[in-house]
Amino acid sequence: MEELQFNELMNLLRHAVSNSKFYRELYDGIDIESFSSVDDLKRLPIVTKEMIRQNIDDVITIPKMGASVSNTGGTTGKSLTVYNRKVDSQKRMAVLDFFKMKHGFYNLKMKRATFMGKHIVPPNQKKKVFWRYNAAVKQMVYSSFHITEENIPYYIDSLNKFKPDSIDGFPSSMYDIACYINRNEIKLDFRPIAIFPTAETVTSEHREVIERAFGAKVRDQYASSEGAPFVWECEYGHYHYDVTTGIIEQMEGSNEVLVTSFTTYGTPLIRYRIGDSMVFSKSNDLCECGFNTPLVESIEGRAIDFLYSTKGAKITLVNIANILKYMPNSGLLNNS
Ligand SMILES: [Zn+2]
Structure with missing residues (x-):
């Protein structure tokens, strides 16, 4: 699985450098072909949401027309629009189907x-x-x-x-x-x-x-609308970091994570600071379900707040984010 993960990483890096002006310039002077393991990712700079938002036209590798578009419904911070290939969405759906099939x-x-x-x-x-x-x-x-x-x-x-x-x-x-x-x-x-x-x-x-x-x-799972790697719960109630879908790194001295996703070729996300935190299991025990990956103990960052409508129905945080992200001052329209 480590080999599969490394190969997927190299495919993604080559794709980003060849097709994304933003990443080509960002990685100028770094020899990607000298990478020999996933740990070499640390040689690349961290990418923030603001960097992607401000440079979106240089980041994307496909035409916006016909792309599969998703707005981060994100429960924190400003909204971001990402553009991906149909096959990227299909792969993400397939991971979800696999997760559900396990149950x-x-x-x-x-x-x-x-x-x-x-x-x-x-x-x-x-x-x-x-x-x-x-x-x-x-x-x-x-x-x-x-x-x-x-x-x-x-x-x-x-x-x-x-x-x-x-x-x-x-x-x-x-x-x-x-x-x-x-x-x-x-x-x-x-x-x-x-x-x-x-x-x-x-x-x-x-x-x-x-x-x-x-x-x-x-049975819970974590993924984001930007297209972060998946973390999902198996039949034994453990949260698996699905290494086939991307790379999750922890930032030094904190639980905050950087994500690199294998299903976002249209808008590559590499060492992307997504704003979520995770606590990984310290034990190296393998889960009985047979999917031998690191386990996650908890995921932080997604708050749960809501409003009540006058009729008493709950208006969730996601609903509110979905309304606000189309407002002219949400930062979204500046890019489009
Ligand atoms: Zn398991």
């Missing part, structure tokens, strides 16, 4: 319920239907904006009819529904294989309440 969930073959921040319910809709079906991926998408005490029974009714094999999306939304289920001692007509939270930090309270309500394990 027994097969994407496209099984049914998933998703709680997300997309606006799927028109503001003037009167009917208590807060979900839409995405047939292509057997996915029922639930609005995270309408989860109030009054509406929750409709959500539960829909879930009971749909009988999802997994639930994914905002843990804060699942938590509100789970609290209602536990409080009213409701017996569900289905039992998902696993629950896969995204975008927000999962607290131990979230985990306990959601697992009790749905009778399934919460």
Whole structure:
């Protein structure tokens, strides 16, 4: 795996130097071909979000037109737009599918319920239907904006009819529904294989309440919208640093990490200061699941704050970030 990781690193560095003006100039005078291990990365300068944002046109290696675009919904700091190849997104989706498969969930073959921040319910809709079906991926998408005490029974009714094999999306939304289920001692007509939270930090309270309500394990993973390497939880409850998806280094004297990603060829991220911190396990014990990589004990940096709407629905931090990132003074429009 170390060899695979090193080879992937060299492919990425060569690609960046050949195709990105920003990296070619940044690495001027450094002989990349003399690198012999992942540790040689330390010879390269650190790249910050501000550097990428200000030089985005020189950083990117593909035309913006037709690129797969993602805005960091980031829960901290200013927003950043990254442009990637379709195959980069496909690889990231494949990693997520692999992670879910390890827990027994097969994407496209099984049914998933998703709680997300997309606006799927028109503001003037009167009917208590807060979900839409995405047939292509057997996915029922639930609005995270309408989860109030009054509406929750409709959500539960829909879930009971749909009988999802997994639930994914905002843990804060699942938590509100789970609290209602536990409080009213409701017996569900289905039992998902696993629950896969995204975008927000999962607290131990979230985990306990959601697992009790749905009778399934919460399986967490970390990745960012910029395209950081993955850290995911295996069937033994350990967080694995997935070395096949990139390199995570720790900055000297702190837990803050620098990431190098193998799935961001359109906007290369190399020794990128993403703003998150991780505590790695000190023990060299191998996990029983058989995926022999370093283990992560905790990931810090993603806070969980929220507002309540006048109707009592939770507006998550991710929702707020999604609104603000399109504002003219968010820093985003200066680049486009
Ligand atoms: Zn494991």
